[in-house]
Amino acid sequence: MPSAIEARRLDVGYGGRQTPVKVLAGLDLTVAAGSFLSILGPSGCGKSTLLRVVADLLDPLGGTISVLGATPHTVRSRRDVGFVFQDATLLPWRTVRDNVRLPLGVGQGRLTRKIEDRSAELLELMGLGGLSERLPHQLSGGQRQRVAIARALLGEPKLLLMDEPFGALDEITRDRLNDELLALWRRAGTTILFVTHSIAEAAYLGERVIVLAANPGRVVKDLDMRPFKQEGNRCKREDPAIVAAMADLRMALERAS
Amino acid sequence: MRQAPLSPQMTIALPVLGAASILLAWQYLLPLLGVPAYIVPTPTAIFGVFQKNFSLLIDNLRPTLIEALAGFVIGNLAAVLLAVLFVHSRVLQAAYFPIVLFFNTIPILALSPIIILIFGLGMTPKIVIAAVICFFPTLVNMIRGLDSASDNEHELFRVLSATRSEIFWSLRLPRALPMLFSSLRIASATAVIGAIVGEWIGSDKGLGALIIQATFNYQSDRLYAAIVLSSSLSIALFCLVVLIERRIIKY
Numbered sequence: 001m002p003s004a005i006e007a008r009r010l011d012v013g014y015g016g017r018q019t020p021v022k023v024l025a026g027l028d029l030t031v032a033a034g035s036f037l038s039i040l041g042p043s044g045c046g047k048s049t050l051l052r053v054v055a056d057l058l059d060p061l062g063g064t065i066s067v068l069g070a071t072p073h074t075v076r077s078r079r080d081v082g083f084v085f086q087d088a089t090l091l092p093w094r095t096v097r098d099n100v101r102l103p104l105g106v107g108q109g110r111l112t113r114k115i116e117d118r119s120a121e122l123l124e125l126m127g128l129g130g131l132s133e134r135l136p137h138q139l140s141g142g143q144r145q146r147v148a149i150a151r152a153l154l155g156e157p158k159l160l161l162m163d164e165p166f167g168a169l170d171e172i173t174r175d176r177l178n179d180e181l182l183a184l185w186r187r188a189g190t191t192i193l194f195v196t197h198s199i200a201e202a203a204y205l206g207e208r209v210i211v212l213a214a215n216p217g218r219v220v221k222d223l224d225m226r227p228f229k230q231e232g233n234r235c236k237r238e239d240p241a242i243v244a245a246m247a248d249l250r251m252a253l254e255r256a257s
Numbered sequence: 258m259r260q261a262p263l264s265p266q267m268t269i270a271l272p273v274l275g276a277a278s279i280l281l282a283w284q285y286l287l288p289l290l291g292v293p294a295y296i297v298p299t300p301t302a303i304f305g306v307f308q309k310n311f312s313l314l315i316d317n318l319r320p321t322l323i324e325a326l327a328g329f330v331i332g333n334l335a336a337v338l339l340a341v342l343f344v345h346s347r348v349l350q351a352a353y354f355p356i357v358l359f360f361n362t363i364p365i366l367a368l369s370p371i372i373i374l375i376f377g378l379g380m381t382p383k384i385v386i387a388a389v390i391c392f393f394p395t396l397v398n399m400i401r402g403l404d405s406a407s408d409n410e411h412e413l414f415r416v417l418s419a420t421r422s423e424i425f426w427s428l429r430l431p432r433a434l435p436m437l438f439s440s441l442r443i444a445s446a447t448a449v450i451g452a453i454v455g456e457w458i459g460s461d462k463g464l465g466a467l468i469i470q471a472t473f474n475y476q477s478d479r480l481y482a483a484i485v486l487s488s489s490l491s492i493a494l495f496c497l498v499v500l501i502e503r504r505i506i507k508y
Contacts, residue, residue, distance in 0.1 A: 087409060
């Protein structure tokens with residue numbers, strides 16, 4: 001299977017090249033195309049930073065990174081990346097429909113392919129059909145995140161980066177959105193990098209889970225979840241194999257913290 | 258303990274009753290207390306001026322209205338344009354914002370004679386004074402507003418490869434609108450103050466000139482009528498701003 005992301009000895013930090021504070025140091029990571037990778041780690045371990053480097057929002061200090069066989073900049077210019085933030089980052093003056101349609105209105109000039117307006121279809125898919133004329137402040141937290149996901153999917157990205165998207169939601173809503181996200185992933189075949197603080201969420205969603213340690217950020221655990229799951233990354237949350245894997249991840253996370 | 262909220266009828270009725278009680282006390286209590294009419298004329302005497310000298314009042318309202326409106330538009334427009342320039346060029350902002358800040362510390366009463374010296378005695382200096390007085394709050398608020406988009410919002414636009422102009426029109430400007438309107442509300446009152454101050458110093462027309470003439474002639478009923486009229490002008494301008502704001506900002 002070709003790889004969606006290949007990072008070699010990746011150094012990322014702040015403060016410039018002279019006196020850098022390294023957030024990620026010597027990170028090696030290969031992510032297979034079409035896979036679902038969960039990224040776990042304590043605060044400050046560089047989980048979000050890694051997503052920002054992949055999305056070309058941050059330049060690495062050293063090492064190499066290739067995304068979908070090209071540089072992060074090329075991939076961003078082609079709009080092959082979708083990003084979902086922890087707070088939905090909806091524009092409060094736009095209706096739900098217009099928020100989802102944002103990628104049609106901006107950044108089109110530099111794009112060679114034409115993005116189709118799939119907003120109606122995506123709104124239906126995310127269960128937002130009746131809410132399309134509402135403003136963001138009229139939505140619940142879960143509905144806002146659904147809008148953010150629909151917006152990220154509008155350009156049919158090959159790679160979806162999700163930075164703790166369900167972190168602020170209650171558990172029931174979070175579980176429901178987890179299932180919806182898995183259904184979307186199975187249908188679209190998009191590669192997903194999913195950052196979370198929750199061990200249960202990481203184990204349930206990911207075909208593979210990596211645990212990062214802080215100061216500086218590096219991979220301390222890389223767990224293939226497929227042996228614990230059925231075909232299509234399906235599992236039950238209370239399955240003993242999944243619970244055992246979660247205990248394994250918890251130990252790694254405790255050592256990393 | 259928190260008090261229970263008022264019913265909708267009461268929220269309208271109470272301010273009306275409050276104003277009526279003060280007007281009644283003014284009308285009947287002040288003369289009883291021996292306050293002379295040349296210091297505080299009664300509300301009916303002031304209302305009488307509106308009946309007797311209506312055309313005089315309107316003739317003086319017109320220039321003030323034009324000066325305040327023109328100053329409001331020009332001052333705010335200049336502030337918005339300069340704010341746009343400043344947020345797109347940190348160098349210009351660092352070089353010139355302190356000078357603008359210094360300029361703002363000059364009291365408008367000290368600045369007005371200079372403006373009149375430069376622009377003469379027509380309407381122009383009054384418009385300039387009204388514009389100057391509106392300018393600074395809008396500039397500061399607009400700079401803050403244009404810079405108020407969150408890091409995540411900027412990153413979202415960056416992921417979408419948005420151009421600078423797309424970021425301006427689709428993110429920075431809509432983000433700035435609530436702050437722009439709060440300064441426009443303030444400017445709606447200060448524009449009228451600016452026009453009146455300008456008329457004090459060098460004019461024989463306008464509500465400012467009327468206020469000065471009525472003061473020197475001890476026509477206190479006319480003075481109070483001019484005050485009521487200038488305050489009504491500010492309120493009308495304020496309501497216009499609120500009306501436009503409600504149509505534009507729905508969130």
